[in-house]
Amino acid sequence: MILDFDSEQPIYIQLAEAIEDDILKGIFPEDTQIPSTTELSVALKINPATARKGVNLLADEGILFKKRGVGMFVTPGARRKVMQKRRAKFYESFVATLLEEAKKLDISPQEVVEMIERGSGDEN
Numbered sequence: 001m002i003l004d005f006d007s008e009q010p011i012y013i014q015l016a017e018a019i020e021d022d023i024l025k026g027i028f029p030e031d032t033q034i035p036s037t038t039e040l041s042v043a044l045k046i047n048p049a050t051a052r053k054g055v056n057l058l059a060d061e062g063i064l065f066k067k068r069g070v071g072m073f074v075t076p077g078a079r080r081k082v083m084q085k086r087r088a089k090f091y092e093s094f095v096a097t098l099l100e101e102a103k104k105l106d107i108s109p110q111e112v113v114e115m116i117e118r119g120s121g122d123e124n
Contacts (some may be wrong), residue, residue, distance in 0.1 A: 003015065003046070011054070012057065012123055016057045019058060020085075024082055028074050031073060033089065034064065037051040037052045063075055063082060065077070
């Protein structure tokens with residue numbers, strides 16, 4: 001996990017997104033324990049309260065759950081939940097913006113698709 005201390009994005013959100021990334025990559029499979037907030041804070045050189053805030057954010061979203069006296073674990077179905085969340089964010093951040101700009105430039109949706117295919121090398 002790498003955090004950008006110069007970023008505008010709060011550290012606790014970066015931490016939450018880094019844990020989500022690790023869930024998507026399979027580093028933290030569902031039903032497995034993640035490092036404690038103390039371990040995270042030491043490893044990342046951040047305040048334990050900041051680590052706790054990032055982990056609690058994911059718990060509030062149902063991505064992590066707490067086993068009393070044991071620690072935080074990845075919720076069954078968390079990978080799917082993170083994927084849905086990220087896809088929605090991708091749509092809002094990129095696709096909707098892309099289509100809005102294409103409309104201003106009078107570029108049809110089909111032309112947008114062709115441009116994407118050309119850029120990805122998937123032309124037939």
